[in-house]
Structures are given as structure tokens and as C-alpha cells.
Amino acid sequence: MIVLLLFATLFIALLFGYPVAFTLAGVSIIFGYFVFGIDLFYLLPLRIFGTMSNQLLMAVPLFVFMGVMLEKSGIAERLLNIMSLLLGRLRGGLAISVILVGTMLAASTGIVGATVVTMGLLSLPIMLKKGYRPEIATGVIASSGTLGQIIPPSIVLVLLGSVMNVSVGDLFIGAVIPGILLVGLYIAYIFILSIVRPKDIPSISTDALTEFKNQEGFVKTIISAFVLPFLLVLAVLGSIFTGIASPTEAAGVGAFVATLLTAFEKKLNLNILKEVMRETTFLTSMVFLILVGATSFGLVFRGIGGDEILISFIHSSELSPIGFLLIVMLGMFILGFFIDFIEIVFIFMPVVTPIFQAYDMNLVWVAILVSLNLQTSFLTPPFGFSLFYLKGVAPPSVRTSHLYRGIIPFILIQLLVLSIVMFFPEVVTFLGSQ
Incomplete structure (x- = not known):
């Protein structure tokens, strides 16, 4: 009953709109006092300090710094312009360019908000001007912007x-x-759509391509x-996969290289530099405040035997491993409609x-499934954060x-990839076994 x-x-x-970090901590302290008594105030600082001293978490502010710095460099803008012209003769080439640049940014930053805002500012006006339907243009940008959730270096990972x-x-x-696979299916969808509905996905004019190729220093x-x-x-x-650096050290390398670029x-x-540091501090503080609240919740939840109750309930229901996994995946997918991925990671993953x-x-396989699932939380209405980010920088003609409507096909593609990974774990374990 206490659980x-x-x-x-x-x-x-949470339904009343109280901040997640303070709600987690406040509710946990109230319940924890009745469970542990005054000992709670000895146990809780030790648990929080143990979490905060985890060197792995140092990678979070460093990756955030790297992503924000890259956004300010203007490299992404030039890459998008060049790639859209190179693929200009291909119908849907501009949309494919957006997906590929989104992939490159995901592999460079791992920050969804920065990628979606950057891509929205750079490519949405161009796509609308070239005659793309608003649904297609916004769907491509929002979905490609969330690739940082799964493509390394991903903060959620x-x-x-x-x-x-x-x-x-x-x-x-993994x-x-x-x-x-996700990027390939996005591109395949655009290519097929350009054949089925060519009026909605125009190609770039030959004059623009000719002018670009005739430029000096092409x-x-x-x-x-x-x-x-x-x-x-x-x-x-490269530094991670070759074993030269740990993920935390590689994050430091990335932050330094992004500054040099x-x-x-x-x-x-x-x-x-002030802007980058201010945004980095804001985003990092948000993550770690939620982490402190989630640590408090985890301490109290386990203190009242919540994890043991949950495990015994699962065993008594005689659920198969796949059955339990499906329930967890469905629950996370539904929660993603309403709350942020950071909250889901810190509240529910310690429990399950x-x-x-x-x-x-295999916990690596499970973590990749969770990451793919949480990626949809950025896209699913009504509270998909990528949709909010994009709406914030979209022209007034683009309605909610x-x-x-534009994001639905990409959500279905993500669910397809999630299903493939779930039933074929080799997709995750293949490279690690080499």
C-alpha cells in the first residue's frame, strides 16, 4: 500500500504541473521520513554524493558544450547547403540532405534540441520555398533532429x-x-514518396546546380x-571505439575540437563563449537536478521494498522475459507522450x-531498445519536444x-526499427562480438 x-x-x-526534480525529491523525503525516520537525512546525502561522484556523468556537460559550440560554428549550415546542391538532381534530394546532415549533427553532438532548432532555422524556409508540403518538411526535420538519441555519442546512452x-x-x-538502419529507412521513405507523390517533393532547378558547379573553388x-x-x-x-579514450575523456576531446573548429x-x-557556457550550464543543471530527485526516489522506493514487491509480482504473474519487456516498452512509449526522456530514465530504469x-x-540490448523507444517521446503528440522546438522556429504559415500529421510516418518507421531490434538482437550485438 505504501508503494x-x-x-x-x-x-x-506531476499532473498538477509541479517541477519534476522538486516533486521527486519532495515526495521522496516526505515518505522517506516515515520509513527511515531521522536516518533518512544521513542516508540521502551519502546516496546523492555517491551518484554525483560518478565520473561517467562528467560526459554530460562536455557533450552538451560540444553540441552547442558546433551549433554556433556555422559548419552545419554550410554542410546542408553543399549537400542539398550535390543531391539536387535527385528528386527529394533536399529532404535526403536534411536527413544526412541531421545524422552528421547527431554523430557530432548528441543533443536533440540543438539539432532540431539548427535544422529548422536552416532548412525549413528553404524546403517550403522549393515547394515541399509543410507536413513533409516538418516531419523530415523533426525526425532527423532526434537521431542524436540513438546515434553515438548520445546523451541518453x-x-x-x-x-x-x-x-x-x-x-x-551497439x-x-x-x-x-533508421537513417536508411527514413531515406527510403522519402525516395518512395517522391515517386508516388512527385508534386509534394520537387527537385532543385538545373540553373542553381549549374551555377554552383561553375563556381571557382567548387x-x-x-x-x-x-x-x-x-x-x-x-x-x-574514433577515440572511444579504438580504446584510446573512455566516453568521458572522449567528451572532453570533442568539446575541445568543437571549440577549435x-x-x-x-x-x-x-x-x-558566454552563450555556449550559459546554455551548457542551463541544460546540465536541469539534468542533474532531476538526477538528484530520482536518486532520492530510488532510495525510498528500495527502502520500502518496492523493488522486491515488483519482482515478486512479475514472477507470480509468470510473465515470460519477452512478455515483461513488451509491457515495459509499451509503458515507456505511452509515458513518452507526456513526460521527458530524462525523467523516464531516472525514475523507471532503476526499478525495472x-x-x-x-x-x-543482455542489458546492452535492453538499453538500445529503451533508447529507440525514448526517441519516439520527442516526436509523439501532444508533448513531443522536437515538435515544440521546431514550432518555435517555424514560419507562421506552419501550423501545429x-x-x-507530418511526424506520423516517421513514428511508424521508428516503431518498425524498434520491432526489428527487439526480435533480432544480433542487430545490436553483432559489432560488439567482432
């Missing part, structure tokens, strides 16, 4: 690695093939546009991870209904 009352109080408080006690390097390797422009983002990806992922582009100055371990499941 049910704890969850009910937390859920009601760093957080899952910390919560589930799994190697972040193994998670990054996420490569699912990420590539080849040099292309090379420079691709080399700089590739260097950043190589510095981060911004300086190379002659965009680095004191004002830019022991049960996955009891079922002797356009965003909601």
Missing part, C-alpha cells in the same frame, strides 16, 4: 549506462547498426564542408533493471496540425 501511495502521490503532483551500470562504450557500439568548398564535421566525429567516436571558422569570440537482470537479459 502504491508513493506512486499515486508522485503522479498526482550515457545516462542509461550510468543508471543500468553498463559500459557506455558497449552501448555506443547503437551503430540500429542508427544506420571542389575545395565541398571538401572543406565535409572534412570539419568528419574530424569532430573521428575525434569523439569554431575558432577555425572565425566565429569564436567572448560573446559566443533488476528484473531484466533476474531474467538474465502540419507538425502532427
